[in-house]
Amino acid sequence: MKSLRLYGKQDLRYEEADNPVIENTDDVIVKVKAVGICGSDISRYKKLGPYVEGMVFGHEFAGEVTEVGSGVEGIRPGDRVAACPTFYCGECESCKKGELSRCEKLTVIGARHPGAYAEYVKLPAENILPLPDNVDYDTAAMVEPSSVVAHGFYRTSIKPGAEVAIMGCGSIGLLAVQWAKIFGAKKVYAIDIDDAKLEVAKEVGADVLINSMEKPAHEQIMDHTNGSGVDLAVESAGSPITSAQVFALPKKGGEVVFMGIPYADINIERFYFEKIVRSELTVLGSWNAISSPFPGKEWTSSVHYMSTGQINVKPMISHRLQLSEGPETFDNLINRKGSYVKVLFYPELD
Incomplete structure (x- = not known):
């Protein structure tokens, strides 16, 4: 073959x-x-x-x-x-x-x-x-990348009415926009440096588009949230740069979940690292997509929401x-x- x-x-x-x-x-x-x-x-x-x-x-x-x-x-x-x-x-x-x-x-x-x-x-x-x-x-x-994203969301404590920021609008980020809505997010912020990808993010449900080349992402998020920040920030770019910047997006007591893999060393400026401590953030890693009973609810849920059209x-x-x-x-x-x-x-x- x-x-x-x-x-x-x-x-x-x-x-x-x-x-x-x-x-x-x-x-x-x-x-x-x-x-x-x-x-x-x-x-x-x-x-x-x-x-x-x-x-x-x-x-x-x-x-x-x-x-x-x-x-x-x-x-x-x-x-x-x-x-x-x-x-x-x-x-x-x-x-x-x-x-x-x-x-x-x-x-x-x-x-x-x-x-x-x-x-x-x-x-x-x-x-x-x-x-x-x-x-x-x-x-x-x-179904597989969708399940990877679902696995990450199941690890968080997101509740209906939350505001969610998605850092990076590749495939994982675009699926994360949709899963955020499935999990009940009332507003989803899509962040990228590529306007074409941001337009796709809008098409699949993002409420606010943020090009971080125009102004730092966290400053734009603060403008939109009255200086508070989001409940959950998703790192889906897999970039050493965004893997540091993502810590400045959540509100105090908020969450960060890492779905991207940088495959590089990450140097975190003091400004971003202190957000973990001073804002008492919960930082979550998410790996692969399987759970028990195998293969897990991530997979059956992905197929279900694809059938309803909520994952497009x-x-x-x-x-x-x-x-x-x-x-x-x-x-x-x-x-x-x-x-x-x-x-x-x-x-x-x-």
Whole structure:
């Protein structure tokens, strides 16, 4: 089958890979209909390289079941599905406590197991999520990033009527705008340095758009909140700069949740760091998207709110491409050639 395989830093190749085959009684093979580029894929391509040289890359996908193992019940060939791409060990202390996202051996397909930048992918039946008829493959390919965002919001104490600031309007930030509303936010502030991304944020529900190149974000937030600040600030840019600036957005006693990963050292100016102490902020990290019982309410809730239309990913999709365009697309992304928000590949077009 056609695939994208990562051999090293900035060494992604479009080439043949072996078709997955049923080996275990709970195996499910899915024909990939749509697969998206995750921000973590870009970081691994640009800076980190593969866990396993030559591994089929990618993990955000949806597709159609083509084959199931002998022990699989309730999933049949022809079913439309999304999938949780994550594996947990079930044996470490965190897993035994039901804190699956903290598993010592947490991994996803595309890392140590063949991924979804391919015509077919294999996962255990418990990872498979049936799709309602009104959730199309483009939307369902973003169940995974939506679940990542939901996981972060479930960690907070946000209540209906809250004001929420989203720092960074890439895919995660744009989903965070929508999840903030689902969790009851009365006003959502979207912050970015790119006006085009801010316009998409408005389209998916942001109430106030803030370009932080015009005036520091926290000053604009204070202007809008009578000097108080927001109840919750979400760091979704994954930038060393915004990872410091985000501390100046919440009100006293407010919360910050980190969903972005900077992959760099963060130097925090005294002004921002003191906000943690003087404002008695609660600072939360959020990792992956799974909870107990696996895969967790993040996944079922994502599918539900996609079916109701409260999560609308269509304005976020900037590129729909063939898998063969993968190497060039990743090169464009890291070298900032063109304006990308969410990229989807369609392996069956190759």
